[in-house]
Amino acid sequence: MEPATSLKKGPWSPEEDRKLVSYIMRYGIWNWRQMPRYAGLERTGKSCRLRWVNYLRPDVxxxxxxxxxxxxxxxxxxxxxxxxxxxxxxxxxxxxxxxxxxxxxxxxxxxxxxxxxxGAGAGAPSRPKPSIRAKRLISQTVATNLINNTVSAAAPPPPPPESPDSWNSEIYQVSVVDVNNNNNNINFSETPQDYNSSPQVVILESSPNSFAPPLSGEAGLHQLPYTAAPAAVTVDMKMNFSSSSDVxxxxxxxxxxxxxxxx
DNA sequence: AACCGTTCCAACCGCAAACGG
DNA sequence: CCCGTTTGCGGTTGGAACGGT
CATH class of the missing domain: 1.10.10.60 (Homeodomain-like)
Incomplete structure (x- = not known):
């Protein structure tokens, strides 16, 4: 049973996070229900476990x-x-x-x-429109996928998708660049031995109209984990999406x- | 600028399973 | 097997952030 005293609820403060992490790092997880008392936290064991498992665990x-x-x-x-x-x-x-x-x-x-x-024909219910946040997210997964496919196949990148006429507003852009070379062209070497280090690939967002602050971190930059494969390819692609709500x-x-x- | 509806996710709750004496 | 306690799971929600008007 959890004690009936007034325990804190809601978002965790940085100080609480610090207490929980340092306690677990030092003593490990031995009893979630008892732990908060010893860690100096006015939280239920359940809340501590959730915070650790979903957010603070180092491998999240x-x-x-x-x-x-x-x-x-x-x-x-x-x-x-x-x-x-x-x-x-x-x-x-x-x-x-x-x-x-x-x-x-x-x-x-x-x-x-x-x-x-x-398989439905005319009269089928209209499809839902995805959210802009979701578009942003998927645009990143598209870019990742294109990078991986391109590199592993050692083939030229696929052409950008043909845009319908209605997609004429270029208001969202995903670019793949090698920030080490400050260059949109990533030139992979011919053989694996030529690699001393992988190019650092990032997804750049530009938001001339409405894509204000990025999901996280430095303005406009999203980093993707990337390991270069042995291939001789050049990646130079941009994908343009319209996010206009009437499209x-x-x-x-x-x-x-x-x-x-x-x- | 202000308002309002929507989206997203951290954190909650209740319940079930697992544990152990 | 029983029963109290602890842990884990899945559904739900509060509220901040966001986008549109």
Missing amino acids: RRGPFDMEEVSILIHLYQSLGNKWSAIAAQLPGRTDNDIKNFFHTHLKKLLKMNNATA DDTAFWYDMLAEAERL
Whole structure:
């Protein structure tokens, strides 16, 4: 039983985080219910466990899901259902809470509507429009996927998707650059031995109209983990998306879903 | 600038499973 | 097996951030 005294609820302060982390680093996890008392925290053991598992644990992976993770998530959901912890076990660094949130905010509606409209003809219910945040997230996964595909295949990058006429407003841009060379062209060497270090690849966002602050970190920059493969390719691509609310670009989204399911 | 509706996610709650005496 | 305690899981929610008007 948790004590009935007034324990703190709500968001954790940096000081509380520090106390919890330093306690666990020093003494480990021995009893969640007792621990907060010894760690000087006025929290329930349950709250401490949640904070540690979902946020403070050093191996928690933060940031957007990449295409491979989305693919795994979709496949596992289709075979396991809402067994979030089982799915999380297959996605290193992702917590069940992360996965649950990602599913509910990005995938549930799309999967539901996709199933409902699969093979449906005229008169099918209209597809939902994805949110701008989700667009931003997926645009990053697209870029990641293109990088990986391009590099592993040692082939030229695919041409940018042909835009419908209605996509004439270039207000969102994802660029892949090598920041070490300050250059949009990443020239990979011919052989693996030529590598001393991998180019640092980042996704750059530009937001001339409405894409104000980036998801995190330094303005306009999102870093992606990247390991260069032995290949002789040049990556130079830009993908342009319209996010104008009156443009129906949901077809693009369903293509993304299909791509994730295909992988 | 102000307002309002929507999106997103950290954190909560209730319940079930696991544990152990 | 029983029963109290602890841990883990999944659904839900509060509120900050965001985007549109």
